[in-house]
Amino acid sequence: MARYILQHLSQTLLVLLIVSFLTYLLVDFLPGDPIAAMTGGEISGETYERLYYELNMDKPVLVRYFLWLKGALTGDLGMSQSYHRRVADIIAERVPVTIYLSLLAFVISVPLGIIFGIISAVKRGSAADTTVTLTANVCCCLPQFWLGILFMYVFAMKLGWLPSSGFVWPHENLGLSIKQTIMPLLCLAIGGIASITRQTRSSMLEVIRQDYIRTARSKGLKNKKVIYIHALKNALLPVITLMGLRLGGLVGGSVFVENVFVIPGMGSLLVNAITSVDIPLIQGCVLLIAVFSSVVNLITDIVYVYVDPRIKVA
């Protein structure tokens, strides 16, 4: 067990090392002179020289990478050129907002998705199944940003029920916070519900075809028992993988929602960083998001040990 976790932990660390290197390399791929790009090109010779050494441009890329990595490990991700503040500080401010929204969306979408998936698999071919499957297929394809604008138009502008944008924490102003969170949350959750529904349904249908389900039926078990005891446990295993992927991806997926509803989270920060070519900030954001999703992956792997008896043996 400990061995298994250790093995996966070391794998995760290796992957993160590669990610960080790739992220750092982004800078080298940037077209033109990075300093000129960062500052807009209108700077004096001294500033240029100062930045040149500050960014260690005189050293080879590997050395620069290790210097940056050393900083990153101690929590120093450099200075943001556009915010003129430490990258680590900016990120620390933004991360909780995104995580808060993502986790809420995740908590909503998992049970709903699983329930819808089971209903549609068990009642395969029925009107309920057709409705659920069709709705899920459509919801998977709706562009999140457009959904946000649609909600904004309907609920904020036409009906006036909800504020059109902004973000406050619940402890600052509970009522406003709830009102402000509803629309972004819906946008984030709809895709998750749809994809978990689809995965649960298909993996249920897959499991129902297996030999051991025939064995269970040959024992004379009730159909319900066959489904809820023998099939469901097996069918939910692949759903766990998807849940991990969703959670890891939610942080990235919040980009659009944060943009539409003007929420100060990681997503909008990343977009700002890109549009203002703020290299240290880009690197910091990408690295952090990658760390987050690897940690989620690692947790998924560990969860598997507890729920899938096949792993203990292997």
Added chain:
Amino acid sequence: MANKHLLEIKNLVTTFRSDGKEFNAIEGVNMHVDRGEIVGIVGESGSGKSVTMLSSLQLIASPGRVAGGEVYLEGVKDNLLSFESDSEQMRQIRGGRISMIFQEPMTSLNPVLTVGYQIQENILLHKNVTPEEAKKRTIEAMKMVNIPDAETRYDYYPQQFSGGMRQRIMIAMAMAPGPDILIADEATTALDVTTQAQLLEMIRDIAKKTNTAVIMVTHNLGLVARYAERIYVMYGGHIMETSDCKQIFHNTKHPYTRALLRAIPRLDDPKDRVLIPIDGLPPVPSQRPAYCPFYARCEYRCDACKDNTDYSLRLVDDNHWSSCILTQEQLDQKAEELLHKDYGASPVRKQSSKYCLKVSDVRKYFPVYKGLLRKKVGEVKAIEDITFDLKQGETLGVVGESGCGKTTLARCIMRMYEPDEGKIIFGGKDIAHLKDKDLKPVRPKISMIFQDPFSSLDPRQSAESIVGESLLIHHLAANRAEYEQKVDELFRKVGMDPAMKDRVAHEFSGGQRQRIGIARALSSNPDLIICDEPISALDVSIQAQIINLLENIQAEMGISYIFIAHDLAVVKHISDRILVMYLGRVMEIATCDELYEHPLHPYTQALLSAIPVADPVVEEQREAVPIQGEVPSILKRPSGCPFHNRCPRATERCKQETPQLRTIEGEHQVACHLL
């Protein structure tokens, strides 16, 4: 109605839907089972034997559907088929009174539930007992099927057991509620022969003790000859013939059963026995004729057969039914004619005294790596100390159960693997350690025929390019015309019409694919062909065609064969000498007759005894050689003699010291301390 029998199936019809058309998988099957008897249902794939069983329990899954018929069980007034599939009555019968064991032990148990739970569930469902009592009975059931440490293993998951153990658990599960009938649907087909023998003995003993009826569904005629008391022979969705076991084998009525018995090789065959193959292929269910389904392949057929659409069973002798409309006189007369028909003698093969291949002390270990840094933590000792030789034009049979290393050995000889040690002298040259570049001239001289005709032909290539590829690669044809001509000749040689060469693999049947595989092997004009289980994936009635083809080709071209198989009867039929392997070591080498009549190694004796002969009279006289346990995983090979932990005669020395291969007399070599 009053039941005469424990289970009675009347006119059962099951249909399947495919491509929008419905066709009958089984048509009007009649069958009965009495208390405590062992009934065998034999038939090839697609004959409808499993469908019959699943239908009578209403376990047929979509797109199948039970379309008609009646099923009566003693003590139940109504036709079982009149109940809903998920109804209380049907569920009580299913599992409670009639249990079933399936073919695939690896997939038939639920991987996320403990075996204890799965057995106990069945008891709680059908017996009115407390959970504690159920657990007690579960453990008893596990002990009954000889699972060691049943108390601890109660909490194990299926994946923690080997295939044989899982099948034992399936048996425990099926027997735990004390059913009246146990259906074993190819229950041992996927297992090693020695395990198979143990399990079937056990099923028989338990069934006799508890007076449970057993329905054995299998394609293996030997198994029914050994275990069944009464037999149903099925073909094309119909029962062809039924009677008690001895009658079926010794007073065979139906032409299909007769043809089958003439087509299969037997362990006790004389060396020159000619196998008479059944021509053609079994009918596809959707294109089955209205008359007798065997008509097209039947040697007894006459015009009356084609006009007759009622081929239900008719009484032909005491307690003996057959669906054939020919009278006994007609049958006798035809049989007399057939006796004089020339099937050709067994081909005369030229064996030279020159050696084609000499293998000495070949060893191949596979390293086992673990962890991120790929640290070598151990080795799988796939094969070691392999020494044998092969003359030109000779056939050496290689037999052994799973993990015995026969595939590794074959791959070493073909030089897919480089052996760690030892010599492989082929054509006067040691090829064991040649580099890829130097192997190029050797490659065309060694060919291979594979087991699975479905995975051994590239599905995207036409038959022509499969057969002709090595002609191109090795520049064996000077121009297009010669290439075409050579390919056509190869097709004819394996009994195929060259006009079919543009088709792709999936347009051929299994037997035809195997023929293409043989043509490919012949294309480079080899001196040695390694046949890796070339017939085990084929239907019984097709096997003889391929065996005869291989024999004829050898007689004609003087090629040497290494014939790998687990079916000793087939190996014995085709080989001159046999090499028995166990867990990577050679146990015994001898000529066929010598090995069959005087097996020396305890393992060979057990193996021979485990293989049933398709003749109940012979079976009765054979002595069972006891063997313990199952083949261990190659990863856990015992020290000393690898067989010592299953050998009834093992001594202390066997545990310590690995016996070397010694010549006993003539060509008989054996690796055992006891001799």
Added chain:
Amino acid sequence: MSQANVSVEPNAKALLKANKAKKRKQFFRALFSRKIVLVSAIIVMIIILVAVFAYQIMPFDPNKPAVRDRNQGPSATHLLGTDEFGRDVLSRIIIGSRVSLIVGVLAVIIACVIGTTLGMIAGYFGGFVDDVISRVAEAVRVIPQVVLAIALCAVFGGGILNMSIILGISNMTVYIRMMRSQVLSIKERDYIMAGRLQGNSSARLMLRHILPNSISPIIVTMTQQIGGTILSEAGLSFLGLGISTPTASWGTLVSGGRAYLLTNPVYSLAPGVCIALLVICLNSLGDGVRDALDPRLRGEL
């Protein structure tokens, strides 16, 4: 004796041809047996036709500003109204279909070609090469696709070709993984061993035997990914990182219209409907192709 049982129709070649035609017919019948797939296919066809004949269909020049007609609501002349420069929204949506389709298809092709090649090399050669390719692919996969695409925007910048490259790279890992596992399983099949025994070179084995046998799931994935890629392109353009003005793209149109939601909501919402419609139809068409090619996969994702 063995020849007797194998008979063949006299006209094998013609039969073969007829067989192939029959199979194609069967494929299309299976594909369009579900109404939803048929409807999707028709809608996709219509959108493709609209994109091809954009200049013939659209009522106005999509890029020509008309100051007097700024920010109009839907009317008889401007069916979907006008934007802040007085350009006809409908015309811009029509011309925008080109961007979506071109980027969607091009990006998937780029992803497939690079990913399949890398996956094949990794799976076939194994060992160190496989380690490097697999680890890097895994690392890239850890970065959520949107984030990766956004970060790559900084390197490549916008534009149709660059968008295709960006989305191609960020979708590549799927193909690497798929091809690698395909190759690993096919490599063990007997016909590959037979091929090797006959003296095939590695390159010939890969191109003639492995590739043709592993391509169909790849093609299914491609058809299923076009929709997602179009969605990503629209997203990036919406954020202002993808296709930039004056080129019309559905994503930029949604973004451009959101300032005028109160005066002309259609400006922002209509292009979104187009994106959703195209993606939904492409996806159900992709599902249809998968089911028709391999019925065993039915019901899976």
